[in-house]
Amino acid sequence: MEDSYIKTERGFAMKLKGVLLPHKKGTADCECVTIPLPKSVTLPMLMGIGAPCVPAVKKGDRVTVGQLIGDTEKLLAAPIHSPVSGTVTAVEDMLQMNGRTCKAVVIESDGEQTPCPDLAPPKLTDKASFFAAVRASGCVGLGGAGFPTHIKLNYNESKCKVDTLVINAAECEPYITSDCRVMLEEPEAAADGIRQVMHYLKIDRAFIGIEDNKPAAIAEMKRVTADDEKITVVKLKSLYPQGAEKVMAYNTTGRIIGEGELPSDKGLIVMNISTAAFISNYLKTGMPLVTKRLTIDGDIVGKPMNVIAPVGTPISEILRFADCDPMKAKKILMGGPMMGVCVYDPDTPIIKTNNAILAFGSESERSKKQTNCINCGRCIAACPLKLMPCRFERAYDARDKETLSRLKVGLCMNCGACSYVCPAGRRLAEKNQLAKELLRK
Amino acid sequence: MDFFDIDNTFKLTVSPSPQIKSPVTTQRIMLHVLIALCPALGFAVWVFGLRALVLTLICAVSAVGWEHLCCKLRDRRSTVGDLSAAVTGVILAFNLPATLPLWEAVIGTFVAIVIVKQMFGGLGQNFANPAIVGRIVLMLSFTADMTRWVLPFERGADAVSGATPLVSRTASYADLFFGRVGGCLGEVSAFALLIGFVYLLIMRVITPHNTLAFVGTVFVFAFLAGKDPVFEILAGGVMLGAVFMATDYVTSPQTAWGKIIFGIGCGIITCVIRFCANYAEGVSFSILIMNILTPYIDRLTETKPLGGKAKEAKS
Known part of the structure; x- marks a missing residue:
């Protein structure tokens, strides 16, 4: 009963349908390893949804870890910071995955990793300062879409009243285990991030939706939220696409996010578990979003693993670290096999929204041949x-x-x-x- | 753009998501249907002798042959590999009396595959179930041969022919259930057909909606009409039609409600023909009529997308 039905404001309803996929979460037990510092990083000025940032540095500038290198006046954007200390070697146009170009800042690392002297935990007094801090952290939705988090949190209060925070920890794509590792490695940070958001936005209940193929993560999150009756861990069936925003919102709260609506229109904020954990870490340390947890997997990856890599690291370098020759790959994916994007160049840098790199030695598991629709439904x-x-x-x-x-x-x-x-x-x-x-x- | 000149051997495939696909293919689905047809074929051979097997093989082979020929004539890739022609051939054979001359059966598969299926564009494009139309054309063209029913376990040249249970109305439930009756090849044993039905359900090839709605409607309608409802669902082609022909993806609705409407329609028309019209059997006509109505049922039962309508005023 509890697994297939959801108690909504209008009574019980069936949870949404989906498909059973092979999980292939072989890396769920692999603790994240920090990769060796790349020689240089390439930071596209647009990472996810929104307006591109304007580079704040120029060729030849010295930069430090966490230093602001790109920002914009535009509303729908989050600033970008340097993940390494070193010298800016180029500010150039870069072809993006979607075929458009944007500016990119290339920084050569000096290997020192000197932190930026300005970094300090933000001083929080009220809601406005919280939003400002989230913006300054460069935080975007880490689930994949990359919607700037400060915009998501700063919803239009005159139009809607948000009463529920939904934390998306479904991780329904095959292979990917980076969110799972966040829950196992820093469950306290994740819970703290959730509490911070609830505190500053005056939200008094939260659901953490986790697919049932991650029992260890469910146990960890239950443990760290046991004394908090406002936060409920919801075990969800492992059905793709459980982690889609609308599906997650419905299957935890029963609320339907309609056509053209934002979750806040239905009183919800849906946030990824990694985003929550990052917010907590930022409020403690003041280090902006400059590294990413990634799952490295695929049939030609010798050592499938989870890594922590600086944003802007070329994919090829990460693959080599995981004992995979990128030259042997026929297909490299940023993200999972269901929604991930094919990479055309193995030197493409990873960006804030990446959560997996998959490399395959065959063209595709998909057959090329299409036959007639048989109307099977x-x-x-x-x-x-x-x-x-x-x-x-x-x-x-x-x-x-x-x-x-x-x-x-x-x-x-x-x-x-x-x-x-x-x-x-x-x-x-x-x-x-x-x-x-x-x-x- | 330095990604073009890495050793000149660099090849990465870029394709739209998703990159993986479920192992279920059209071919595998059709194979499941062929397997599900086997118990009924076994019963047919037991009841009518090897002639039943010969007729079934001739139908299957000729159907595949017609399909291959059509594809070649139109200069298309042959689609016999998807096994759908073989399924059509076997189902058509199941709708024929075991004594039917083989050349007439080949005409039946010609109508089914060439006229009904390929001329409309091949698999997925036909508006009516090919096997049903094949049977109806044979029925109208060779009425005498199509209604010469062999009594069960009568073999050889001196086989005695007799009426099907639908006409004579003398068979017991057990005889009907286990196929010890006269009739078309595949329709004699409800038991064998139900084994096939359960197999298709377990393999998730079909959903039970069409079949249950069809059989259930015949049962209720017969009961209301004062007939013996159990007899009506066991005798004749109801089981064969409901399990293997009303469930044909191409010519039946796609949604659960559509399938239920389709099944109910089949049941009602079957009963009306059986009880009020000249024909003793109405299954094939009922399915054909509902095939024609399928696009309308599909339109009527379009799903309501989640969050699709601005029904709730924004609060």
Whole structure:
């Protein structure tokens, strides 16, 4: 009962559907190792959603660890700091994964790791100072989307009243175990981060949603929140995409985040567990977001492991550390196999939102051959949002905008569950994205 | 852009997510259906002798042959590998009396594969179940051969023919259940068909909605009409139709509610034909009519996306 139903404000309801994936969480027991300092780091001025930062340094400048190197006046952005001490060797244009270019700052490390003298734990007095501190930390949503955290927390109070904090610790993608390691290695920090957010935002309940394939993490989080009745650890079925924001919000609170709505419109803030842990660490040390926990895995990785790496480290360097020759790879993914992005260049730097690097020696586990849709309805049954991907495909191929908007293709969050289950190997998720693009025109 | 000239051997594949796919393929699904058809085939051979096996093989092989020929004529990659043509052939054979001349069966598979399936664009594009249309065309074209029912366990040239239980209405439940009756090849044993049904459910090939709605409706309708409901669901083609033909993905609705409406419709039309019309059996016509209605049912039962409607005013 407890596992498949959720008590909502309107009574009991079924939890959302999903698909069973192979977990492949072989690195769950691998404690994070700090990688040797890279010779140089490349910091793109745009990491995730929002406006690009403007470089605050120029070629030849000396920088220290934690020093601000990029910021912007624009609202939807978080500043960027240097993860190493050394010299700026270039400020140049860089091609991003999405095909656009942005400025990037290249810093050559001097190996000293001299901390920036200005770093100090922020002084918190009220809500405003908390938001300012979160902004100054360079914090973005570490679950993958990279939405600037200070914007998420500083919701429009005149419009909505947030009463619940949902901590996303589902980690539903195969292979990835970095959030799991956060919960095992610094559960106190994670719990403290949650309490800080609840304290400054005056939220009086929090749910931590964790998939049941991480029993050790569930036990740890239960232990550190045992004396706090405001925080509830929710064990969720290991069903992909349990960690999608809307799915997580529904399966913990029963609230539906509708079309075009933010979680705050429904009284929720959904935050990743790593983000919460980082906020706590920042408030204690004042060290901004300059390193990332990453899972390194894949069939050609000799030593699958979890690492802590400076932001901006080239992927190839991390892969070599994990005993993997990037030249042998046919496919390198930033993120998990369901939603991760294929990398075209192994020297691509890791950014704040990365949580895994996967390297594979074969092109893809996906068959290349597509056959006719057989109308089986598996994609409809797999979609957590009850969309009809096979119908989107037909409507998109006919450029039928009316049907696409009636069937709400705009709600698709590109989790890929439909493509995963399709017996005909149709690339439904891809078509959904194209259809959304068509509707935007 | 230095990523193009690393040793000139550098190749990374970039493709849209997701990168993994479930092991379930069309071919595997069709293989499961073929396996699920085996118990009924076994019973057919037991009841009607090797002739049943020969007829089934001829149907399967000719169906595959027609499919291959069609693909080659249209200069397309042959789709026989997905096994759907073989499934159609076997299901059509199950709808034929064991004594049907083999050349007539080949005409049946021609209608099913070439006219109904390939001419509409191949697997997934046909509006009606190919095997059903094949059976109906044979029924109308070779009515005498299609209604010459062999009595069970009568083999050889002097096989005695007789009425199917639907006409004679004399068979016991046990005979109907275990197939000791006359009739089409595959429809005689409800027991064997149910084994196939359970197998398909366990393998998650089908959901029970269509089948249960179909059989349940026939049961209730027969009861209300004052007939023997158990007899009505066991005799004739209800079990075969409900398990293997009403569940055809391509020609039945996609959502659970759609499948239930489809099954209820099949049940009602079957009963109306059986009780009020000239034909003793109405399963194939009922499924054909519901096949035609499927796009409308699909439109009627479109899912309501989560959070899709601005029904709650923003508070």
